Amino acid sequence: MRILIVSDAWHPQVNGVVRTLTKTREVLEKRNHVVEVIGPDRFRRIPCPTYAEIELAILPYRSLVKQIEAFAPDAIHIATEGPLGMAARKYCTRNGLTFTTAYHTKFPEYIAERTRLPLSWSYAFMRWFHGGSAGVMVATDSLAQSLRDWGFRNLKTWSRGVDVGRFKPRPKDVLDLPRPIYLYAGRVVVDKNIEAFLKLKLDGTKLVVGTGPDLESYRARYPETVFAGYLENGHLASYFSAADVFVFPSLTDTFGLVLLEAMASGVPVAAYPVTGPIDIVGPHPEVGCLDEDLGKAVQGALGKSPEACRALALQYSWDACTDQFLQNLAPLRKPQPQASSATQAYDPAS
Known part of the structure; x- marks a missing residue:
């Protein structure tokens, strides 16, 4: 099958969406599918307001149409709701083509x-955007229920995986820091609610791995925290395994691949009881602790079983994830003539 993925999140960006699409493409290509990913790197770009590290395509429609038609896909998946996603959606709806989307x-x-x-305003737009999709792929049950509550329909499961060969238990003496070591890894940006972690009064060391627009601000305001910056995959894996607790302060992620990477490394998780953690850690209290008080979650996660963490992570594979993606794809065919209720909810073109 010739599969086209259109995404506003793509290399050189470093985030969960890019990792998910990269690993999915790798598995698809190993199965002899032909996969093309169209990202912002192919277009003129401008920095995203408030987040200059992310660049957005400028007026991509005409160029995108040429690239789509040159590739001649059997299925189109629109991964994001940005300028490229909007342009791809416009092309599909104008030509009566089915497509799938994802809510990342x-x-x-x-x-x-x-x-x-x-x-309500933003969700009205999101309902309109995803309303024309033949299937909206979501990573967790709690996210699916939340979207149903907002009026979304036709939701399909697309979970996530982890590279258990790269992320695995290793000796902890790679880091010469006072213990316990509490690790946060991810984008250093206010959206991740990282300050809830940085404000905690904890014995030991708070360690932050990653970069982002708020890195220097946090570094200046929280000098007792160790900020390691961006790490390549080999070093990143060793930092994961060296930690005693992985702290995930986000309130708005839809999954959190880093949760799986931490558990694959034998490290328990501390988080809020929200989408992502509540789906992965919630049913398995032996691998971490969830609490509305993040400090209590951290203390509750200390000492949890590394073996249990590893065992749970082994249940998540990129092969199984890719199976779901393939099952959810819709071949290019004309959609049903009636408009969905989600489409009727909001249409900026009307």
Whole structure:
């Protein structure tokens, strides 16, 4: 099958969406599918407002159409709701082509946090965007239920995987820091609620791995925290396994691949009881602790079984993840003539 993926999140960006699409493409190609990913790197770009590390394509429609038609896909998947996603959706709807989408990021919550725009407005747009999809892929049951509550339909499961060969238990003496070591790994940005972790009064060492627009600000305000910056995969894996607890302060992620990477490394997880942690850690208290008080979650996670963490992570494979993706894809055919209720909810073109 010739599979086209259109995504506003792609290399050189480093985030969960890019990792998911990269690993999915790798597995698909090993199975002899032909996969093309169209990302912002192929277009003129501008920095994303408030997040310069992410670049957005400028007026991509005409060029995108040429690339789609040159590739001649059997199925089209639109991964994101940005300029490229909008352009791909426009092309598909204009030509009566089916397509699938994915809900990777809780943009309404991010936007509300930064601009105070009502959630109902942003979710109206998201319902419109995903309303024309033959299937909206979501990573967890709790996210699916949340979206149903907002009026989304036709939701399909697309879980996540972890490279258990790279992320695995290793000697902890690679880090000469006071213990316990509490690790956060991910983008250093206000959207990740990282300050809830940085404010905690904890014995031992708070360690932050990653980069982002708020790195220097946090480094200046929290000098007792060790900020390691960006690490390549080999070093990153050794830092994961060297930690005593992995702290995941986000309130708005839809999954959290780093949760699996930590558990594959034999490290228990401390998090809030929200989408992602509540789906992965919630049913398995032996691998971590969830609490509305993040400090209590951290203390509760200390000493949890590394073996149990590893065993749970082994249940998540990129092969199984890719099986779901393939099952959810829709061959290019004309959709049913009636408009969905989600499509009727909001249409900026009307």
